[in-house]
Amino acid sequence: MSLIVQKFGGTSVGNTDKIKAVAERVLKYKQQGHQMVVVLSAMSGVTDQLTGYAKAVQKVPALREMDMLLSTGEQVTISLFTMALKEVGYDAISLLGDQVSITTDEMHTRARIKKIDTELIRKHLDEGKIVTVAGFQGVTVDGDITTLGRGGSDTTAVALAAALKADACEIFTDVNGVYTTDPNICKAARKIDRISYDEMLELASLGAKVLDIRSVGFAKRYKVPLHVRSTFTETEGTWVVEEEKIMESMLVSGVTYNKKEARITIKNVPDQPGIAAKIFLPISDAGIVVDMIIQNTTTGDMTDMTFTVIKSDYDRAMVLLEKLVKEIGAECVTGSEDIAKISIVGVGMRNHSGIASTMFHILSKEGINILMISTSEIKVSCIVEEKYTELAVRALHEAFALDKANLPIEEKEPVPSNEE
Ligand code: ADP
Ligand code: ASP
Ligand code: MG
Secondary structure (H helix, E strand, O other), X not given: OOEEEEEEOHHHHOOHHHHHHHHHHHHHHHHOOOEEEEEEOOOOOHHHHHHHHHHHHOOOOOHHHHHHHHOHHHHHHHHHHHHHHHHOOOOEEEEOHHHHOEEEOOOOOOOOEEEEOOHHHHHXXXXXXXXXXXXXXXXXXXXXXXXXXXXXXXHHHHHXXXXXXXXXXXXXXXXXXXXXXXXXXXXXXXXXXXEEHHHHHHHHHOOOOOOOHHHHHHHHHOOOOEEEEEOOOOOOOEEEEOHHHOOOOOOOOEEEEEOOEEEEEEEEEEOOOOHHHHHHHHHHHOOOOEEEXXXXXXXXXXXXXXXXXXXXXXXXXXXXXXXXXHHHOOOEEEEEOOEEEEEEEOHHHHHOOOHHHHHHHHHHHOOOOOOEEEEEOOEEXXXXXXXXXXXXXXXXXXXXXXXXXXXXXXXXXXXXXOOO
């Protein structure tokens, strides 16, 4: 008998018929004798709808209240799912994050899991029940409800699998697995059979929303075997595993896009020591995560500072910066939400030159202007206007021949590292 944690995303439980179909699928595993813990998301669109309600009432919604609101989405699906199981005669119970208890820090709307009690879940499993847990939510030590950030149900599932020492964690979604790029915007995208935790971390952090990045972090740390697969087919999906278990080694393994960031520019900032700290300290104190930063020296002793933040933090960041601009003697702050970050990812890039320049060349051939660039040893990212997202992804996918399976890394002399 194995213990399996299965997570079903919003589209998999998008209406009551789908919820009943998921219940049937889970029952098949239960009937094979497995102990089943099921984590569910809110019905598709519900978290967005709740966010819309909040913004209609308060321009920058209070974060604690936002969690109170957003956590209701998952409560609906777990209760309905449990009813569906009971309707066909199976014993099941639904549990909220605080009932489990999934303890998090106090960082509302992006809380981190600190501890999970498995006692109650184990008790119900031992009584033969299917246990259903609300994804995406937890509770602080003071009893306040928290949420884990968008896509956070994946993290609930993997963290539960780690805490319960489950035999596997399966993430059921609306595509057949992890692809070389989003199969919904590029028909040539190819399903990857096995991918390393590190590459998956990079893909997830750069926008491949098929897995929440924190779920991959948990899977890596606790060596949770992770299987991403479709709710609607029986097809084998993608296994996320340790690097040594991967046979295929690609120069570039994926192309990602992220439309969730916004660009902010502070114009004519006095170019003095300590100015970056004066800007970014209050931002980080407010829990706003900054991604790319560019500082260009303009005329004389003034400079422009451009950086990106998550779109959901954009309004809060602008309110904060408009005050700050006056304090530091800068001219003004402007911003744009119509941007996208396009990235290419691959561990094979470590020892190869020319990947970034190929990317720039392909984008320029398509007439796409690059607004910002950042690189690391296994990725290159460019910020472009949002309207070019699909065009950029398809052109790069084709240029790096990602539709071809098992394309080995071309044998080249490794590029000497500067540190050596
Ligand atoms: P769920 O609601 O099941 O959590 P998500 O919408 O969060 O599903 O994630 C699945 C979606 O991720 C797919 O429909 C697909 O459009 C998108 N996606 C983006 N990049 C990738 C990728 N590299 N491989 C597979 N899916 C991807
Ligand atoms: N319902 C939440 C969201 O839409 C969590 C999740 O689906 O993973 O982001
Ligand atoms: Mg998701």
